[in-house]
Amino acid sequence: MAVTIEAEAPEAKKASVHHPVARIALIGNPNSGKTSLFNQLTGLNQKVGNFPGVTVDKKTGLSQLTPQLKAQIIDLPGSYSLYPKSLDERVIIDLLYDPASKHSPDLVIVTADASNLKRNLLLFTQLADLRIPAVLALNMMDVAETEGVKIDIEVLQRELGVPVIPMNARKGVGIAALKIVMSQQLAPTNTPFFDVPADLKPLVAQIRERFSLRNDYLALHYAHQYKNLRFLSEQDKAWIAQLLEAAEFKSNTAQANETVARYVRINEILLDAVRVNKAKEEEKFSNKLDQILTHRVFGYLIFLGLLFLVFQAVFAWASYPMDLIDEGIAALNGLIQENFSGPLINLLTEGVIAGLGGVLIFIPQIAILFAFIAILEETGYMARVTFMMDKIMRKFGLNGKSVVPLISGVACAVPAVMSARTIENWKDRMITIFVTPLMSCSARIPVYTVLIALVVPEVYYFGFLNLQGIVLMGLYLLGFVSAIFSALLLKVVLKARERSYFIMEFPVYRMPRWKNVGLTIFEKSRTFVLEAGKIIVAVSIILWVLASYGPGDSFERAEERAVAEAEVKGFNEMQTDNLISAYQLESSYAGKFGQAIEPAISPLGYDWKIGIALLTSFAAREVFVGTISTIYSIGEEENVSTIKDKLMSEKDADGNPFFTPARAFSLLIFYAFAMQCISTLAIVRRETKSWTWPLAQLVYMTGLAYVSAFAVFQLMS
């Protein structure tokens, strides 16, 4: 395949800068098969990083083009044009326009959906006018063919002036041809698609000269987008602003005129290159399906049914691998403790390995949840959910797209917060991130289970409605309701930075691409382990130290006290050991902390023992159960009924049961609301690029928890 497209000499210079490894950017409309193509080109050779300054995933990967030649492929966010409408899309202009950028590509591959070529070519013509060497990857040829769209590749190639590769990225068709073209030294097209209007020429010439830009169209983009170009200095921006004002430059009008002019040109090209013989009524399959799936009754019923299935899978099916992980960690710790001993071994088993176990145990739930979400997104169903929920969610300051983060929040807030990235609107996204941790995540379940078993009798109504189950469901509902109303509150408080759009392509239904589903599961699990995991392990180690050491010789004295008391009571060896652990925890730094905060938490009905558990819960909420077991000297056995019996026999100063319904419900409410997850705070900080949001969450949620728990305790006791 010989590609000989000549370019003007001075302009080709900039484009053919040699790098040791060619840098190739993938760019295209959303749903044009860009991700499939990226996966085909790079396989598992992918790295996910961040673009500087924004929270947009930067996916890069290496591709072996020929046995001798490798290329670095960078996957850019899907976009409809070079005039970005969302923060995500701004990454593209930063990358393409910054002459000094490390990432400025040698070649762009524009992916286009062959069945919808007209709209897909808009972005292509803009890139071509920037005179960046480009290849058009004409994707989804199979879909186009079944829809009766016939494309004359030769004509299209001649009209566009760049290589056009027909392909089907899902099946890998055309990848080899694309790689060959990619390996060649390509020059930009000679065909202009849009001429800068005469009235803008003087303005454009001045900008072009000042920044020594390679062409007029790039200079025009400086005029439109100088405010968003991060590499321009304040001085440069002020200069452009002044120039534009003097010339009475109207960005909106100029952009609109440009887009219309481009479509006129594209229509001319397509007139020659594309013939459509539509079997009109045949492709309405998606529409028919929509009549059921977005029906005002069945639509919601089906969605609820799917949600039920997802939760069933996350909670019931995931319990088998979770038990295995739990047992595996316990067995490993047992094995190590049997054969070695010493403080370092304790640190390893009770700090590091226990902390790792606390991370690994959530992987099955996260993997299963994201498998479902990926499948629903791949098939196009998620777009329908967004569509059905938008009006309801909007009333609360959210957005149809907030549904995915909120659902994910039931498994774990960390990947849930990250999935809010698809929300383009800044305000909607911040509100979604802020309220997502209020959804009851799976780390709260062990806490709920123990406390509910303690104070809610196992009564059945109508033979099948279990009262304990109803209370548990009520707590989930409470989480959801508090999330929704907190969103409403923020809707009033926050100012919008930009208008909220909902204009989006409604994808047709199709079979999920299993490779993409697999990659999503892998990626989400990996991010969870790396992002949340390192913090959970670190905090576990710190808390282990705080709980295992006390000031001065307090530990020895605690042991002596316990041994003396055990002798009086005639305890056996295990009971004595449990009592020693309990007394040692009491006199540890963590114990001191619990005692120090007791005045603050006693209005909620808590004593210093619960204070210790509140502290240790900061690594992960489920640590509550383990801490309670130790402090009430229950020992290693974390069996709900053992814990329950022991806690029930706990007496307060007057000899009455300590865990009254008032105390237990106060605790339940506290755990439902409080921000006790350092991993979530860290991820919110990363996603929002500021400490304001995580701190606001910490204060708001913990404040809400405190006030609500206080009210519950005071009203019930």
Place this chain on the structure above:
Amino acid sequence: MRNRIQESQQQKSVRDLKIGESGEIASLNDPEMALKLLEMGCIPGTPVKLSSKAPFGDPVTIIVNDYTLSLRLDEAETILLK
């Protein structure tokens, strides 16, 4: 005809279409929204058909250039018809 700002309130917009009904785009009356709509192919002169409505009547889906777009009612309102 390009991006002309229309003041008339009586002019029919995509919002007024019934499900299955078609019209031809005359102009877009919100300059900012227009940029997004134009990019998505809602060019004056293009036929547009209201395909479906969400359960509460908002958002809606329209068919332009043989593909389906979803948008809110207040966005649909800015697409004026001939």
